[in-house]
Structures are given as C-alpha cells and as structure tokens.
Amino acid sequence: MSIRKYQKNLLHREKVKEMSVSKYRRDMLHREKVKEMSVSKYRRDMLHREKVKEMSVSKYRRDMLHRQSVKAMTKARYYGNADHKKRVLAANKVKRQQLKEKAEQFDFVMEQFLAKVKDGPEFVCCVCHRLLFRHQVLNCKRDFYNKNEAVASFADKCITEVYLHKCNKDCEKPCQLLDTARGCLWICYNCHGKINKGIMPPECAINSLKVDPIPPELACLNSLEQHLISLNIPFMKMLALPKGGQNGVHGPVTCVPANIVQTSNVLPRCNMEGSLLRVKLKRKLTYKGHYEYQFVDTMHVRQALQYLKRTNVHYKDVEFNEAWLNEFCREEGDLGKDTDGDVESGKVDCEDELLHDRQQHCMFQDTCLMPVDIGQEMLDQYFDDILNLAPAEGNSPVKLLSDHANEAKCFPVLFPQGLNTYHESRANRLTLSRYFNNRILHADGRFAHNVEYIFFAQYMSEIEQVVSNVSIALRKGKGCMSQNVPDNKVNDMLKNDESLKKLLEFDDGYRFLKPIRGTPAFWQGAQRDLLACVRQLGVPTWFCSFSSADMRWTNLLDSILKQEGRAQTAAGLEWADRCDLLRCNPVTAARMFDFRWHVF
Template sequence: MLNKYRNNAKFRNEDIAKSKIHMLNKYHNNSDFRDAYKERMKIHASNKYKSDKLIRLKRIERSLNWYRANNTAMRQHQRQLYNQHRRIIKKYIVIESHKCAAKHDDLYINNLNKFQQIIREGPDCICISCRLALFRNQVIPFVEEKYIKQNMPYEIKKHIQSYFNYSSSSQGKWICKLCSDKIKKRQMPSRTIVNKLKVCEVPFELKRLNNLEKHLIALRLPFMKIVNLTSGKLSSRLAQKGTKGPLHCVPSDVQDTVTALPRPVDKSMMVRLQLKRRLKYKAVWEEQLINPNDVRDALFILTKMHPAYKNIKINEIDENYLTSDQEKSYDNNIELVVEPMDVDTISEENLIEETEVSNEKRLKALALGDIDNTINSDEEINEDDKDIRTKYNIGTDSCTQPCDFNDFLVFDKEPCVLAPAEKNKLSSLLTDKTIEALAFPHLFPDGQGSYDEERETNLQWKEYCKARLFSSDSRFAADSSYIFYLQYLGDLKQVYSGINIAFRKKLPMSAKQSLDEMQMKFLMNKDMIYRHLQSVRGSPQYWHQRLKDLFGMTRQLGFPTFFITLSCADLRWKEFVDTFIRHTGLPVKESYTFEEKTKLLRANPVLAARLFERRFTSFMNLFIKGGAWCVGNVKDWFARIEMQLRGSPHSHMPIWVEGAPKYNGPQTDEKTREEIVKFCDKYITTRFPSLDEDAELHNSIKEVQTHSRNHSKRCLKNHKTLCVFGFPRAVSRRTFICEPIKVDNDEEKQRCKKIKEILTEM
C-alpha cells in the first residue's frame, strides 16, 4: 500500500480526497471531535503566532490593511458606539466596586460595633428556675402568665412564684430556654433548684478557712496534685492552677486530727502544718499556715449542720495548759507531736509556772504597748526562747505586719506533721454516694445537694456540672479542687461507660479469654482495647480521631488556605476584668494593677473560659465564617482549643477559602504565583501605622505582634543574643514565595553560606 501510494498518483489523490471527506463528515457529525479539533488548532495557531516573528508581522499588517480599507462612515459610527459602550461599562464597574467597598466597610464597622457590645456583656442574666448565670442570648424575659397555670404541678408553681416574689422589681427577670420549654410542657426541669440542687448558705466559720484547713475538716480527703501554672515573669503566688495525675479519695479521721493539733495560746495563733499521705513518706502533699482555733470552730458548726459529723466530739480547751514536744521516729522521719499537759502537773512545777506568769504579763504589756525598755537584752532573748508561741505560731495581726506573711517569714523550727488518712483504705469514686458532700463540706455544709441525691427528675452528669459551675453562687466555680474533682470524675465515668460498651459489643470475650496472652496482644496491636477512650476529651485516642477528621477534610477540600492562631489576652482585655469585678460585687475602675488582674483571673477560672468561648464564637460568626468575610468566603474550618502554659485557652485553626489560588510546589506556573501574591496582599498586611493614624492599633502591634522586642527565655536558649526563631528577620518590600534552594555541589553550598551571613547581618 505504501509503494502504491507513493508510485501511483491517481491512487494517492483518491485516498486524500476520501480522507478529507471522512474528516469533514466526522467534524460535522461528532461534536466532541469538533471541539477538540478547534481547541487544538487554536493552540497551534497561538504557538505559531508567538514563535514565528514573520507570521506575527504578516497578521498585524493584514489586520491594519483591513481596518483602513473598511473605514467607511457606517464603520466609524459603529466603532464610536462600541468605544462609548466600553467606556460606560468600565465606569459602571468602577462605581459598583466603590459601592461594594463602601458597603463592605459599613458592614465591617457594624459588625465591629456588635462585637464590642457582645464582649462587654457577661453572664449577668440569672434564671429564676435554675439560678444559672447566663448570657443574654441564652435567656428570655420571664412573664409569669406564660407559666403559672391551674393544671401545673404544685411544686413547680410554688418554686416559680417564690422566686418571682423574692426578686426585686427593679431587676429584670429572666428564665433560660431549657427551663422555659420544660415548664411549658408541664415538666420539671432537671437542673431546677427544686430538684434537690439547693444548697444552704456557707457559715462564716467555713468561709474563712484556707485550703489546708478545709482538708483537715473533710471526712474524705481528695488527694490530687495541684500545681501552679507559672510562665515567664508570673510568680507562683499569682498563677493559675492545674492538676497532674489521678485523684484518690481516702477517709480521714477528723476527730484524731483535731486532737493532734497544737493547742493555741490565743485565737490568732498560726501553726505551720504539713499534711502527708503517710508519716513515713518524705514527700509533703500540702503545707500551709493554719489556725487551730478556726478549724475547731468550723468543725463545731459542722457537727450542728452536717449529719455525717454528728458523732464527732470536740473537747473544750482549758485556758490553763501548756504544750510540750515529743519526738517520734518513723523510718528516719522526725515528726513533731504536741500533746496537752495536765493542769495539776503544771501547778506543781514552780519554774514553769513562773515562766507562764511572766509570759502572760509580757503579753498584756505588749497588747497595751507598755514595754519596759530597761530590761536586759539577754533576758529578752531567753524569755523569747521560752515563749511557747515562738515555736508554733507567728505574731498577731497588726498594721505593721505584711499582708502575705508566707513570703516574708522564715521558720527555724520543725513543722507539725499529720497524716489523717494513713490507716484507711481508698474510697470508690463511683460507688460511694456520699463522697462529694464529705470531701467538700465547705461547699455542702448541710450535706444536701450533691450529685448522688435521689431526685424526682433524672439529672445527667453534664447538666449537674453546668448547674454547679455556671451557678450564680460562685462558691463552686471559685474552688479549683472542686473543679478538678468534677473533671476527673466525669472522665472516669466516660471511661467506665466506654469499657462496658466495648466488652458487650466490640470485645465479646470471656474471663478465661482475657487471661490469654496471645489474645490480649492481638487486641493491643489492633488498638481495640483503648478505642473506648475516643469519647474522653484530651486522651490520645480522642486526638487521634480528630486527626483523622482533619485528614479527611484535607482530602476533600485540599490544603487549607490560612492557619490562624487566636490567643487569649485575658490580662489585656479590660472587658474581662470588668466582668470579674461585677461578679465579685466590687466597683469597676478605670485601670487595674497587674496583681489585681492575676488574682481576679485565678479566682474565676470558669468565668474566664466562658468569656473566651463567647468572644471566640462571636469573632468567628461576625468576621471569619460570615458577616464581614475578613479572609474571604470560608468554606470550612477546623479548630483545636487548648490551654497555654499559664492556663489560658487559645485556638489553632486551619480554614479553607473558596476561590483561593493553590500552590503546587516548584512546578507552579508564574500566573498562579502572581495570583497567590495578590491574594496574600489582599488579606494580609505588615503595615505599622503611626500614633497619629491609629494609636490603638499602633500600641497593639508594638506590644503584641513585635517579637524582636519581647524575647523570652525560649528565644535565647541556644545563644545569648540570637533568637532561635530568627527574629528580627530581613525586611522585604514586596510579597514573594520563598522556596528552598537545591544544593547539589560545593559552589551552591558556598553561595548558601554567603546568603545566610548576609541575612544574619541584616
């Protein structure tokens, strides 16, 4: 066929004609072939026009000749109309763009005003049914006619009426949406106060106790390691608190503990006390100054109010007594035990009696300010050594005494050591129904209102935690030990629930099979044993599941466009501190000291977390996910909220923006690179405004976003002068994509070294 095609001209012409007819028929009948052929010819013509200069000049000349040859009056009129139409469209586009920009600016300003109004509001609305302190969007105005009806249960009706009559007319009356829906259905809300959630007022004797004194009067000691979350220049005295390790509750012998406490000389006596799990242990669980008189008064109140304290008897203290030291050895551990001495023995010893009389006279003289300065200094020293107060206590309160004596006093005597739970076994956190009321008697003085109460309406654990931590009564939210107790017990309940479900459904195995080593190794390798921990927030399995979710989003949506980190500047936000002040009942001031801010933040950890969550949600709704669209049309986002080293929350968040150009590595073409640069310049800026332009933004950037002036210890870890993060960095006048340099030979290595030296010097 090839030879015939080459040698026979007639056959060749007929074959060419047939091919042309076939191609024409295919071009007219097959639309896919026609579109592909047109696209291919366009690309071919375009490449030919760009590569061949002669063809390009011929086409330009042909177009000019055609334009000159057809320059008639009608053509001129059509061209004028066309140019006028183009100018009108261009002007319209410019006007519309200005309108859109102005509209966007107005929307941004309106959303900014809304955001500032939202963050100034706190959980100031109190529900009259559950007494929870909620935000304005979580409650509705209370109208009595909507709920008080004839066929309503008597206890709910009486409860609502009592609160309605109790509240003053000047204050607004609110009810949360959950309670409102339940009452409208003639059902009792699960977290209402009537559902055995009411707690009595805390007596003054319990309010004045410190942490160690509260543990001394508890019938269940909650052993947990609470640490101070210090960071940077923040001292441990002002830092927030965190917990490490498990929680163990052990029954405590309160009566023996009170008996072993040193007998106070006066009501203001302070004793340095160490609390241990066992006396033979070297580690001290808690150490603090206590007032034995306050501990006795608190126990005396509890014996009258709390039913579990009825059998505890407290002996009255005789004013005429002394204390003595007895040393006992517990496996190389020296403990100071103070025992009361008999009054008859004291009266028989004349020397001790004279010392007691002289001490009493000196106390009276010190109280009256009548001190004889003619006394010999040596006698004063000897008398102070014999004074029983110098061994166990500090001086009474006065105007010359520092406010926090723990930071200024140095004890040269051995402290008193106690282990009230040494002889007892652990209590079960899940089966002991009275453990909450016994571990925290300062929160439940009458023993009523704990989670394990039998209630008319079933109360879930999460709802109970909300009822306690979000309550208008701040006693629960201000107690860090109680917060950690609820958190640990909630995780424990989730773990046990997951284990039961796993053994019933996922792991149907008998007790004999659980002893098989090969079977257990198989389950461990398949990660089937720990899979039930996926529901426990913070566990490795939980974050592994969230990581899978993030990978799934990346496969569906591609790589995220932006990665945003939002930190909680709680010490810089005045709205935070004002809300803390309002909830404590103090007057709001214009400015606060650093110590005042940190103390308020430490005393209100739950309120701080709630305010951050509200601020974060409002910011996302008004500026990121919708509203002003500050970073474009966001398709999806993923956030992980975690705690910083100092205890405040912050969020890490990748977001996906619709229509954003995608970077494909070094293979990215120049057009896409230019689009990426324009996209970044549209939403990201490094401009530093002056004080005259925007003083607030200038100060914020200077204090918060200028790393070179705020180096931490981590920055100067390896070098004393060079930051490990490379700040300050070289300044660039334009945005560009920085890609790693491929080093293949020695010349390129030397070139990279020179580049690094130049950048370091800059």
C-alpha cells in the same frame, strides 16, 4: 417674673402643671397646638431629641404596661395600615442592604463583634440558678405559664426570685443594680421549654440542688484548714501554669479518708483570737515534701468542727476529745516537731519530696543562688516549730463513683449540711455531667471559685465516661470474637489469648477512651478529622493560633465585678487587683474566651 416664680415656688409649679394637663385634656385646639409645637421642637432641637429618646427608652424598659401598650399599638398600625406596612418593609429591605455593604468594612465588623461580646455570663436563670449569657436566656413572665393548671403549678414551684435584686434602705438612689442583669427576672431556654411542657427541669433548684448558706465558722477557713476538717481529703497534683496565673492538674485525683479525731487531738488549743500555727499537711509523715504548707488558726478549726458536729449529717457520730488529753504527741515522741532527725531511714518518694516545687512553679528552678520560694525561705529561718500532720496516713482510697457521701465528705465547706450532692435522691433523674455543669455555673460562685472542686468534677466526669463506655466497647468491636458477647462470657473472653490478640489488632483495647481528651484514641479521632478536612477542603494556605488577652478585656473584668455585686469598674482596678480577680474566677475567664471565639 412668672418663669422665676415657676422655678422657685414648688406649689405654684405643681398647680401650673395640673392646670396645663387639665387644659390639654379638655381643649382640642390647645392639644393640637401643643402637639405641633412638640413635633417642631423635636425636629429642630438636637439636644431635646436625644433627651426624649433616652426618656422613651428608659420608660420602655422599666414600665411593663407601657411596653405592652407600645407593642400592641405598633402591631395594630402595621397590620391595619397598608401604606405603613409597605414603608416598614421597604425600610427593612434598605437596612438589610446597608448591613450587607457595611459587613465588608473592618471597623463596622469590629464594632459588631464588640457589641456581641459586651455582656458576660451575668444573667441568672430563676429556675436552675446558673449564670448564663444573654443569648441563652429570655425574660421570665409568669403570666405566660398560665395556660393550664399543670403548667402554672410547675411554674409557681420552680420559679424563684432568690437572685433578683430588690431595693432596700441600703441601696443608693437611684439604684445602679436595677439597670443590670440582676434587676430583671430571666429564665434559660432549657427550663422554659420543660415548664411549657408541664415537666419539672432536672436542673431545677427544688430538685435537691439547693445550696445551703456557708456559715461564718466555715467561711473564714483557708485551704489547709478546710483539709483538716474534711472526712476525706482529695489529693491531687496541682501545677501553677507558667503564664496567666491559673492552675493545672497532673495525674489522678485520689480521695483518702482522714482521721479528724486524731488531728483535733494533736492541734494545740488556744482561746485567744488570731493565734497562728505553722502546719505542713503530708501524705505520710516520713516524707520530706509536703502537700500543703500554711498558717492554721486552731481556734477556727475547733469552731468549724463544732459547727459540723451540730449540723452536718456525716459528723453526727464523730466524737471529739473535749478535754484535750494530747496523748499522740507523747506516745509517738514529738512527731510534730520539724527537725532534721525526724525523718526515718528508708526509701523516700522523690516525687512527693519535690511536690511543693512543682506546685508553685510547674518546673524545677531551685539553684544555689536563689531559693524556689524566697518568702517561704524567710519564714523557715525565723520560725522554729512546724507541726507535721498526715491525717490520711495508713488509710485506703475510696471509690469515687461508689462512695455516695464522698463529695460531701471532701468538701464540707461547700456542703455545710452534707446534703444535695450528686447521689441525693431526686424526683427527676440528673446525669453526672449535667449535675457538675449546674454546680460550677451556679450563681452562688462557691463551686466555681474552688479550684480543687473543679478538678475533682473533671476527674469524676472522665471516670464516669470511661466506666460507661467500657460496658459497650467489646460489643462494638470489629473482630469476630468481640461481637455479640453475653455478660457472663466477658471475663472468659479476656482470658483467651486469641481474643486479646483480636482486641489489639483492631485497636478495641482503648477505643472506649475516645471521649476523654488527651487519650490516644481521642488524638487518633482528631487526626482523622483533620485528614478528612484536608481531603474535602484541600490543603490549608495558612494557620492561625489564638490566645486569651484576658487582662485587656474590660468587659470580662466588669462581668466578674457584677457577679460579685460590686459597683466598681475595671478602669479603677490596679494591675495586681486584676490578676487576683482573674485568678479567683477561672470558670468565668474560660467561658468568656470560649464565647469570644465562637462569636468570632
């Protein structure tokens, strides 16, 4: 009867609990008896033991004061009790010996490997806002930086809680995100060391690296619409790689200024939502091939340009034709119609004609039986009018390293206000490689999801490495003519036949390309490293190659879902959804493969 009343009557239950706690505190004999019973039940009942362990671990993770109290008690007992210290040391010695024996078992090694690669790059540094792995971060404790006023002031400025999850009314109870990496504040070792020394980390968000939120006017644009509103268009030959669904790039990246005023005047205006127009973006109107071919919502383009006119510093002086007197189509004779007679006679660049085929398939597969793109073939048959646009025709490419506004002009969606690019003035100097590292690994994800920005950053980094190495290449040469050369004599030396002969003889002409992957100097260094390994270690007996089985790595897919703030798991995704998830997150997929390789 008492048990039934305890289970049903809530007031009676609380009253009994209060009386029990009071008696436990007052009565010493009762306390010892309860402890003895608890210990006995813990030893006998396996389910009770697991439940107590789970509750203890959960409380240790959640309650900071309880965690510190447990640590203090453990340390005090270890240093205060000699017998306990001996038992701990002996247990650790036995444990190390057991691990050494288990390391020879394949199942144990496999279990250890899977445990290490379980967590992906889902830990956000509260200072530089980069997504990092667990071994690259530690728990951020603000009290740790209260050593002196300088360190405390830097910590207050740099440490932010932008990506720390805080429960609100929309969260489910219990909130699942509190047990993930977003439920705790983390800091990377680099930022931790800089703040400890009283120095602001160069990658800190307040060092002109803050990202502005993308407004709805820009977030709804597809890739072609983004190119139509860009002041500079980054042209690059992107290839669809044969396997994996990822993209590659061939050749250089060329940024050409675009006439967005003319583009805005040519596009027809319609106030109806969802009115689509087929548009081909070309490098030159006389080319048959196109750089990009998609449906364009002219209303979205107009709204995006109006927003950029109000907020972006690079669009302030741009004047648009609000009355929309479309003079270009009439003067140029309907150049927007895609007909068989709109191509002028002359030499057509074959490489540009077949660019679309190469982009989609990485090889030429057009036959008389099957078109290259069946879906596009059907669209071409049922739609007559196609608008051809070449906003960058007739303009000269810009210098990538000299034009300080080029990055913001090429990617206005990523930089809605045109600020905080690489050439922004900063209190702490930041190198180009560290800047792009911060951008691509940023927790916001906008840079990592933009494939064009990734290839743009790669090309910029390579150009910067080449330029920086050229300045010292002649001073480190082997020939007598290439050593101790003053700056004002470099041009004269390059015009001298004997000096050029020396450069070619000692391979100084391309040695500065060694840091760039894929160059002859790079592969020459790789060959010498391989021969050195053979001389030191002997001839290898077997070779092995590794490939990425990313579709089978559930931890990779779960990590991407956590980055996007989704509560799903990889088990509930279809095959097509997995492919799209990996295709949209090439940076995370590449980082996970590299991490698994190094752990292996």
